[in-house]
Amino acid sequence: MSEKLNATKVNYKLNNGKTMPALGFGTFCAPEDQSIVKDCVIAAVKAGYRHIDTAYLYQDEKAIGDALQELFKEGVVKREELFITTKVWPNFWDKVEESFSTSLKNLQLEYVDLVLQHWPLCYPKITDNETGYIVFTPTDDQGNIMEEKDASYLETYKQLEKIYLDENDHRIRSIGVSNYTVDNLKDLFRDPTIQTCPSVNQIAIHPGKPQNEIVDYCQEKGIVVTGYTPYGSQGGPALKLPLIKQLSEKLDMSVNEVVISYFLNRNLVIIPRTWKTERLPQSLHYKKLPKEIIEQISNVKIDFE
Ligand SMILES: NC(=O)C1=CN([C@@H]2O[C@H](COP(=O)(O)OP(=O)(O)OC[C@H]3O[C@@H](n4cnc5c(N)ncnc54)[C@H](OP(=O)(O)O)[C@@H]3O)[C@@H](O)[C@H]2O)C=CC1
């Protein structure tokens, strides 16, 4: 039986020469009590995580920033040892500077390692009269999601690229996209005004949802693929699949480690999330797996998205 390896030590090279840790800590669905976010980020870094995934949307960047400041102050890690990702939500499709500078301020950092366009979509900026906050996913009277008319989602990538390529601006180390399909990427490559190839495409991947077509396309183009919702999102349904449980016993790993192995054997970045610090030790290791097991996990039948 192959030995357990430390997933926190695996790094991939991006197409601009930077390195990106294969295991990141996801931070979506933050609890209302933001002290839990801070505690979990501190615990994750102390457990060995060097990569944190957040977004303007998640509204937890301030707590993450507080955690990072404490880790730096205590000398647990240096800034350059960490890889921090944030994202620009579609309301800010044409206001990337506004979104990114807010994220940077909340994260209390001088630079971010990776900024992603969250979705290839453009939403109008509508403020909720009661709360005064922006409506992240605006809907019309019929409940349909409202999209900005005559707007191009490539505008967001162009604005990100402008900041990234500015020699006097050192706030963004790499740029990328999220939820891009092959057609979206082809659209981007066709645009003569775009000078770069995204370093990363972050998409949904988990057992039973291998996303082979887009993964193969990105990997051929030298784009690193990050898989989100690796445990199947809320409640971790992928961890409860009979196949994953059987493999956990057969391979002598936790169910989480089986999923992490599935990702790392496919050269994918994985960003699992837990808001329970006691669960962190279950998501640190992986093993080399034969192709047949990867295929079994890819093809498992699931009843969740
Ligand atoms: N780019 C994009 O559009 C998107 C990006 N993302 C990113 O991907 C990350 C991961 O996705 P996410 O939706 O959070 O879901 P995950 O697939 O990481 O699953 C999280 C769920 O798994 C549960 N879980 C974790 N460990 C265990 C365990 N050992 N036993 C049982 N349950 C467990 C968690 O519960 P508990 O907290 O109680 O432990 C939580 O409910 C996000 O946090 C975010 O950073 C997510 C969605 C979209």
Ligand SMILES: O=C1O[C@H](CO)[C@@H](O)[C@@H]1O
């Ligand atoms: O990051 C994100 O999380 C939510 C829920 O999956 C999704 O809308 C967004 O892309």
